[in-house]
Amino acid sequence: MTRLEDRQILLHAIEAARTGGARLASACALAGIDPRTVQRWQAGDGLSRGDRRPDADRPVPSHALTAAERARIIAVANQPRFAETPPARLVPTLADEGTYIASESSFHRVLRAADQMNRRGRARPPRPSRPPSTHIATRPDEVGCWDMTFLAAQVQGRWFYLYLILDRFSRKVVGFEVHETDSADHAAHLARRTALAEAVHVNHPKPVLHADNGATLKATTVLAMLA
8 A cells, every 4th residue: 555645756756767768667666566556546546546445435244243242242251250261262161051152253353352352361471581591601611501312222112311411611521321211300410410520519600500491401309409
C-alpha cells in the first residue's frame, strides 16, 4: 500500500527518467514497483485519491460471531471453574459436556479484544532470559568445562557414561570417570575428586567450572557440592 504522496513522488521521478531516455520497465525496476502499477495509477484516480482500500466497505461475514455469542464466550471464560483454564483446555471441556460455543481461535480472539488474554493458571509468567555468560581463559586452571556423553557398549541398547572435565586453556583432561548409570552422584564425585587432585582450594580466585544445561550436571547434589 503506497501513500498518495509517495505515488506522486515516484511517478514524477519515473517520468523524469523516461524524459531522459529510460524505458518504463527499467525506471519502474529501479523504483521497486511494477509497470502495470504505474499504468493503473495513471488510468484511474490513483494519483488524486490515493489507495481506497482502507476506506472500502467490507461486508460482515455471514459466519461472524454476534454480539450475544461474544458476550457468552466472555461469560463462560469468566466462570469460576474456568478461572485457571486456557482456551486450549476450555473448548475441549465444553465439548465433552456436549456444548459448543466457538472454536479455540475464536475464544482467543474475543478474549484478546476484551483485554482478558491474561496468563491463566498457577504457572509463573515467562521471564526475560539474560544473555549467556562468557568465560575467557587466559591461563591454565582458570576455566574448566565438563560434560557427560554416551559410550557405546558391545551389547546393543546398552551405554556407558563418560564424565569428563577439560581445562579450557590447555585442553588438558583434568578428570574423567566412566560409569554404567547416569547419576548426579557420579558427577559430584568427579568434581570433588578433581578439585582435590588439582589443588583447587589453593587457587585464588577459584576456577570457573562451566557446563551446559544438562540435568545431571545441574542437579541439586552437584550444586550443593560446588557451593
